[in-house]
Amino acid sequence: MNIRRSTAFALFVLAVLGPARAGTGKVSLQEVLAIGGLRDAALLQWTGVTTDAAGNIFVLDALDFSLKKFGPDGRLLKKAGRKGQGPGEFMAPRLLAGSGSRLYATDQNVFGIYEYDSDLRFLRTIPCPALVLALRALPDGKLAAAVVGMPSPAKLLVMDGQGRLLSEFPLSDSRDAGLLMDSAGFDLDAQGQFYIAYLFRDRVEKRTRDGRPLWGKSFLGQKTAATTSVQNLLLPKETCFKDVAVDAFGHVFVLGGKLSKNPSRDVYILNADGVLLTTLTLPEPSHCLYIDGRNFLYARADEGLTLKKYRILYD
Amino acid sequence: MRAMKRKLGKATAVALLVLGLGLGLGIGAPDLRANACEEALVRCLDDFFNQVLGAFGTVYCGIGFAFCKKFIDPES
Numbered sequence: 001m002n003i004r005r006s007t008a009f010a011l012f013v014l015a016v017l018g019p020a021r022a023g024t025g026k027v028s029l030q031e032v033l034a035i036g037g038l039r040d041a042a043l044l045q046w047t048g049v050t051t052d053a054a055g056n057i058f059v060l061d062a063l064d065f066s067l068k069k070f071g072p073d074g075r076l077l078k079k080a081g082r083k084g085q086g087p088g089e090f091m092a093p094r095l096l097a098g099s100g101s102r103l104y105a106t107d108q109n110v111f112g113i114y115e116y117d118s119d120l121r122f123l124r125t126i127p128c129p130a131l132v133l134a135l136r137a138l139p140d141g142k143l144a145a146a147v148v149g150m151p152s153p154a155k156l157l158v159m160d161g162q163g164r165l166l167s168e169f170p171l172s173d174s175r176d177a178g179l180l181m182d183s184a185g186f187d188l189d190a191q192g193q194f195y196i197a198y199l200f201r202d203r204v205e206k207r208t209r210d211g212r213p214l215w216g217k218s219f220l221g222q223k224t225a226a227t228t229s230v231q232n233l234l235l236p237k238e239t240c241f242k243d244v245a246v247d248a249f250g251h252v253f254v255l256g257g258k259l260s261k262n263p264s265r266d267v268y269i270l271n272a273d274g275v276l277l278t279t280l281t282l283p284e285p286s287h288c289l290y291i292d293g294r295n296f297l298y299a300r301a302d303e304g305l306t307l308k309k310y311r312i313l314y315d
Numbered sequence: 316m317r318a319m320k321r322k323l324g325k326a327t328a329v330a331l332l333v334l335g336l337g338l339g340l341g342i343g344a345p346d347l348r349a350n351a352c353e354e355a356l357v358r359c360l361d362d363f364f365n366q367v368l369g370a371f372g373t374v375y376c377g378i379g380f381a382f383c384k385k386f387i388d389p390e391s
Binding site: 047092109133148183199230231233238239242287 | 353356357360373374375377378379380381382384385386
């Protein structure tokens with residue numbers, strides 16, 4: 001009985017102190033690696049990034065129409081793909097995700113997801129019923145994709161490795177959202193719950209695996225993105241949140257867009273309940289955030305010519 | 316040299332955006348300026364093939380516009 005109580009107490013202490021070690025105070029970044037740069041042709045305009053368990057870094061290069069593999073030291077190991085519309089070829093490479101030994105890439109105008117092995121061998125195109133705005137690979141071989149909706153709202157789809165639809169839910173409750181107003185990025189926590197950050201709305205949400213809302217928050221003072229009318233289409237002009245990533249401790253990193261104090265640099269760090277813990281400011285504007293399994297954060301520098309890897313430091 | 320590469324990178328990025336929007340023809344030395352994404356969108360929507368595609372053409376152009384706002388436009 002005493003042993004059980006001691007164990008329970010120890011677990012309680014760990015539960016309380018464990019997250020505290022991850023820090024809820026100031027968070028800062030320490031640069032540990034830069035790939036590309038103004039004097040280097042390694043990257044021309046990177047768009048998507050992911051990593052594997054060995055620390056290799058995979059990058060989609062939009063101007064080189066290719067997928068590149070870099071070693072943990074940043075050395076280019078391999079390159080695949082070229083400009084074209086055939087299998088494994090790119091016209092507008094955009095998103096990249098990875099899980100286990102598989103990589104998944106998208107081309108902006110292709111209704112499908114390219115699958116590669118970790119040696120960048122193109123395997124096949126997984127069919128997708130719509131164009132993809134955000135993509136994540138789940139540990140169990142499934143894929144989650146935010147897809148653009150027209151005229152219906154954008155959706156978040158979960159598919160198996162063959163592209164078969166397993167579940168879906170709309171990304172916005174609003175039926176009159178307007179084109180692109182429900183565009184969003186997302187990430188998942190260890191429990192498979194979704195954190196969704198809207199590109200043109202001051203809204204960050206947490207949802208269950210089946211899309212049930214858990215909370216929704218605003219962090220920009222409920223600012224509304226300005227809109228413009230183009231050929232009778234109501235379009236947003238300013239971005240609210242550009243990306244979201246969950247770290248190893250379950251903290252949610254949300255990259256602010258134009259409406260942030262430091263556009264495309266401010267990162268709002270939330271706990272799992274959506275409480276704002278702190279903010280950090282990236283050294284340079286970025287279009288995306290990626291946090292790997294070892295808690296390194298990857299972001300853009302030099303307007304896409306450079307990929308920077310940072311160690312996240314929690315005070 | 317650095318400034319040239321940066322400028323080249325920006326210009327090519329916009330060219331790539333335009334290509335991504337489904338145009339890619341007749342675009343010379345674009346530069347990053349306010350409303351670059353809106354202007355590229357208008358061209359995309361006016362493109363004959365995208366007009367033939369109807370709603371799908373609008374989606375093609377729209378997703379390019381979202382990409383432009385997220386990745387490229389310094390004013391967004």
